[in-house]
Amino acid sequence: ARPIAVYGRNEISAIFxxxxxxQQALRETVSEVRQGSSAMHTGISEIAMGNNDLSSRTEQxxxxxxxxxxxx
Numbered sequence: 703a704r705p706i707a708v709y710g711r712n713e714i715s716a717i718f719x720x721x722x723x724x725q726q727a728l729r730e731t732v733s734e735v736r737q738g739s740s741a742m743h744t745g746i747s748e749i750a751m752g753n754n755d756l757s758s759r760t761e762q763x764x765x766x767x768x769x770x771x772x773x774x
Contacts, residue, residue, distance in 0.1 A: 706722040708715050 703725070706718055706725055708718045708722055
């Protein structure tokens, strides 16, 4: 959306000035939410990779333990 243009010094222009300020605040809020969700996505991806790595190592350890138990 385009920025709201404010002309004049009457009640209507005061309303438009308030709308313009609200529009700018909303833009900043949306931008912060986007940045936050991007950071969350990065963190979640790293956690998922760590979980996959842990799962793989756990499976390897279980297989090694089973092999050790079978050789006894």
